[in-house]
Amino acid sequence: xxxxxxxxxxxxxxxxxxxxxxxxxxxxxxxxxxxxxxxxxxxxxxxxxxxxxxxxxxxxxxxxxxxxxxxxxxxxxxxxxxxxxxxxxxxxxxxxxxxxxxxxxxxxxxxxxxxxxxxxxxxxxxxxxxxxxxxxxxxxxxxxxxxxxxxxxxxxxx
Amino acid sequence: xxxxxxxxxxxxxxxxxxxxxxxxxxxxxxxxxxxxxxxxxxxxxxxxxxxxxxxxxxxxxxxxxxxxxxxxxxxxxxxxxxxxxxxxxxxxxxxxxxxxxxxxxxxxxxxxxxxxxxxxxxxxxxxxxxxxxxxxxxxxxxxxxxxxxxxxxxxxxxxxxxxxxxxxxxxxxxxxxxxxxxxxxxxxxxxxxxxxxxxxxxxxxxxxxxxxxxxxxxxxxxxxxxxxxxxxxxxxxxxxxxxxxxxxxxxxxxxxxxxxxxxxxxxxxxxxxxxxxxxxxxxxxxxxxxxxxxxxxxxxxxxxxxxxxxxxxxxxxxxxxxxxxxxxxxxxxxxxxxxxxxxxxxxxxxxxxxxxxxxxxxxxxxxxxxxxxxxxxxxxxxx
Ligand SMILES: [Zn+2]
Numbered sequence: 001x002x003x004x005x006x007x008x009x010x011x012x013x014x015x016x017x018x019x020x021x022x023x024x025x026x027x028x029x030x031x032x033x034x035x036x037x038x039x040x041x042x043x044x045x046x047x048x049x050x051x052x053x054x055x056x057x058x059x060x061x062x063x064x065x066x067x068x069x070x071x072x073x074x075x076x077x078x079x080x081x082x083x084x085x086x087x088x089x090x091x092x093x094x095x096x097x098x099x100x101x102x103x104x105x106x107x108x109x110x111x112x113x114x115x116x117x118x119x120x121x122x123x124x125x126x127x128x129x130x131x132x133x134x135x136x137x138x139x140x141x142x143x144x145x146x147x148x149x150x151x152x153x154x155x156x157x158x
Numbered sequence: 159x160x161x162x163x164x165x166x167x168x169x170x171x172x173x174x175x176x177x178x179x180x181x182x183x184x185x186x187x188x189x190x191x192x193x194x195x196x197x198x199x200x201x202x203x204x205x206x207x208x209x210x211x212x213x214x215x216x217x218x219x220x221x222x223x224x225x226x227x228x229x230x231x232x233x234x235x236x237x238x239x240x241x242x243x244x245x246x247x248x249x250x251x252x253x254x255x256x257x258x259x260x261x262x263x264x265x266x267x268x269x270x271x272x273x274x275x276x277x278x279x280x281x282x283x284x285x286x287x288x289x290x291x292x293x294x295x296x297x298x299x300x301x302x303x304x305x306x307x308x309x310x311x312x313x314x315x316x317x318x319x320x321x322x323x324x325x326x327x328x329x330x331x332x333x334x335x336x337x338x339x340x341x342x343x344x345x346x347x348x349x350x351x352x353x354x355x356x357x358x359x360x361x362x363x364x365x366x367x368x369x370x371x372x373x374x375x376x377x378x379x380x381x382x383x384x385x386x387x388x389x390x391x392x393x394x395x396x397x398x399x400x401x402x403x404x405x406x407x408x409x410x411x412x413x414x415x416x417x418x419x420x421x422x423x424x425x426x427x428x429x430x431x432x433x434x435x436x437x438x439x440x441x442x443x444x445x446x447x448x449x450x451x452x453x454x455x456x457x458x459x460x461x462x463x464x465x466x467x468x469x470x471x472x473x474x475x476x477x478x479x480x481x482x483x484x485x486x487x488x489x490x491x492x493x494x495x496x497x498x499x500x501x502x503x504x505x506x507x508x509x510x511x512x513x514x515x516x517x518x519x520x521x522x523x524x525x526x527x528x529x530x531x532x533x534x535x536x537x538x539x540x541x
Contacts, residue, residue: 082306085351144293
């Protein structure tokens with residue numbers, strides 16, 4: 001037996017796995033309406049009357065089918081936010097610093113997690129009125145990012 | 159009170175990059191450690207639970223990769239089952255399998271190496287692929303949304319959170335297994351690098367590698383096994399909604415529910431007065447006060463005062479995370495079972511330098527899984 005100095009061998013690996021995920025009927029309706037008309041639809045539970053955004057096939061609390069579509073205005077209240085400073089280019093939609101928020105649209109009982117922009121970070125406050133900014137029609141692809149971000153109601157920083 | 163006891167336990171030291179051992183070798187290390195602690199041989203174990211996560215291990219069916227190392231292939235193979243979640247969930251499942259009547263003992267093992275994958279990409283992968291994942295948000299960004307919501311709901315400050323980091327990193331100086339241990343000041347925490355507001359570098363737990371193991375035994379055999387049993391007096395698990403926006407992130411109703419059911423099993427009515435030591439899952443500094451509120455240690459919105467006034471200090475009325483907690487070592491999945499092991503050591507009086515003062519009648523351990531503490535397991539241990 002020959003001896004060799006202790007060495008810790010490290011393997012480099014990468015898993016790249018393609019998927020094609022069906023969005024399902026409920027989300028497909030939401031995404032096509034967002035893409036084609038810039039409209040935001042939630043669902044209402046027939047039992048507890050909760051209005052869900054994003055929309056659901058079934059109410060998670062009552063476990064009954066959410067049968068009613070409710071159009072929600074592209075406006076609401078900022079429930080919480082964070083300014084992201086760390087950098088992860090493989091993941092992040094833009095260069096930090098940028099902002100995430102949860103916005104509860106008027107008439108909805110749940111909040112939508114999304115990006116926030118057109119505002120200086122130090123002016124952000126929970127409870128602020130926000131409005132949705134959409135991508136241009138020809139750029140929309142039936143994705144949640146067809147809603148570009150939320151900005152202060154009445155227009156953000158130019 | 160349950161019929162299940164912890165009769166053996168072991169954990170690795172936690173470090174950023176454990177490059178001298180692979181997953182299975184870490185599991186072998188804690189398996190041998192737990193058997194030695196219990197005074198048992200592998201032939202005394204008739205059931206095995208492995209806890210792991212495929213994304214973190216970078217392979218499918220990651221639970222299968224450690225079976226040889228934990229001894230479940232002994233004598234041609236024994237019963238083995240698996241959990242993908244926190245180590246405390248593995249403990250609960252292991253208990254259930256003994257209580258089914260089919261087994262007398264169970265070895266629960268858990269491992270994770272945060273250093274070997276990309277934590278941010280992996281935790282982005284826990285969100286739904288239609289509405290949330292395309293935004294690029296991951297565990298830290300989601301936690302920051304919760305921290306802000308909690309602060310704004312009750313006028314809690316970033317300084318309140320900083321006191322938790324100072325306490326837990328200070329406690330870690332007494333724990334030889336801890337990864338981050340330091341005498342720090344509130345000013346140093348406040349001045350640390352912004353990561354995702356309101357969270358700064360020292361509000362975050364580290365990326366860690368490690369493993370842990372616990373041996374459970376039924377009352378029929380626990381008293382005969384040599385090692386003084388630590389009894390599971392109460393245990394409960396609860397989970398809440400998937401979408402962050404469905405929840406009021408300033409509350410944790412799943413933890414409220416789990417803790418009340420665990421207290422009922424253990425016969426605890428006033429947690430602050432009756433529980434002697436707490437080990438909870440503080441992946442971020444703000445989590446400790448929020449979890450303590452929902453565990454019933456103080457009124458809603460008052461959690462920020464606990465660390466600031468010293469109520470949760472090592473020598474305070476209810477020491478919380480005398481080990482240094484998850485803020486001082488965060489091997490994901492492992493961290494919950496590590497809380498159980500720390501609580502068990504406190505009950506035995508064998509926690510060494512980090513042993514709290516006075517007898518420990520009840521110790522509470524807590525584990526979480528999912529973004530912003532979506533699911534919680536509460537474990538009450540006692541003599
Ligand atoms: Zn309903």
